[in-house]
Amino acid sequence: MFFLPGTHKEHGLTYSPLKALVSPRPVGWISSQSANKITNLSPYSFFNAIAELPPMVMFISAPDIREENKGGQKDSLANILETGEFGVNIVGMAQAEQMVRTSRNVTSGTDEFDLAGLTKKSGEKISVPLVAGAPAHLECKYYDHITLPNNGHGQHSVMVMGTIVGIHIDDAVIKNGRIDVSLYQPVARLGYKDYAAIYDVFEMTP
Template structure:
């Protein structure tokens, strides 16, 4: 089966998000100018550099007009230049899903989901105390990308990680233990995946596949 994007696909549902999967979930906490907290998960999220460490998350947003709650993260980052990317572990899957709803601006999703807001070291937005790990970020660049709907645009937010929090329970001999974290990832359709098993590979020449520095 094959198709050109411009012609549309012949399947019951678009397969793109299932092909580019699994995708880590960036659980983004931010604040507005008044200090009100917003929390929302984004499945177009990933690391983009390691020196300095940087992450990105992507939002589809209206070009003009009303403030849509699903875009509060973008509004807040534009206002403050800061956000926190929290890791979604297996035990937090239901809370994450709850915070994905469309709520009125100013609604406290952390409290709604029974989560604890913990202070950050370098930025104003709080981190999620229950998250296995959290990365405090400052805005580096916002990149606007085309959208199929001309009234919309895709916005990629890139942030530099300025502080990291890891819960001790998820460290094993100094390693962030993903088999303990069991991070939840987004797949296509209504599907999710969870990491419960790892394997290692050694690069030709003796290097490791993680590109880690000594």
């Protein structure tokens, strides 16, 4: 099968297969806070590390779909542009259900930590709270953002880049001086409503 982007339905595909094809993708569970100390916590599936030196990450914020702010900036993006800080909370299987709860479309100003029954943990280098109990956290300072091309509806997604200024790791997931992902089974996003967790790890050498 071959088709042009946007024509998938003409080829028997109910939904665009892009997210299913480009998978698994790590979940960026982004915590942010407004200048008025209103906290936000949301998962982003277009997320990844983009450099090791200096250590940097990025995530994509799509246009808001809530009727109250349709097409505008999501709370995470607005908060980060306002304060210049955000946290990345690594999602293991133990946090999967709570992570999904924070993906709900709720009224602006809702504290998703409270919504999902999560406890806040203070950062060392940023004022943004982190998710207590997560296997790891990345404290980030805003670096830059790029507005992506029009999505065909007069709206734009935004790529947010941040520099990592602090790293937290639960000692329980460190084995022989290395991170052992089998000890927390990182959750990844697939296509549609599907997720995956890493249980089976193998090593290969060139």
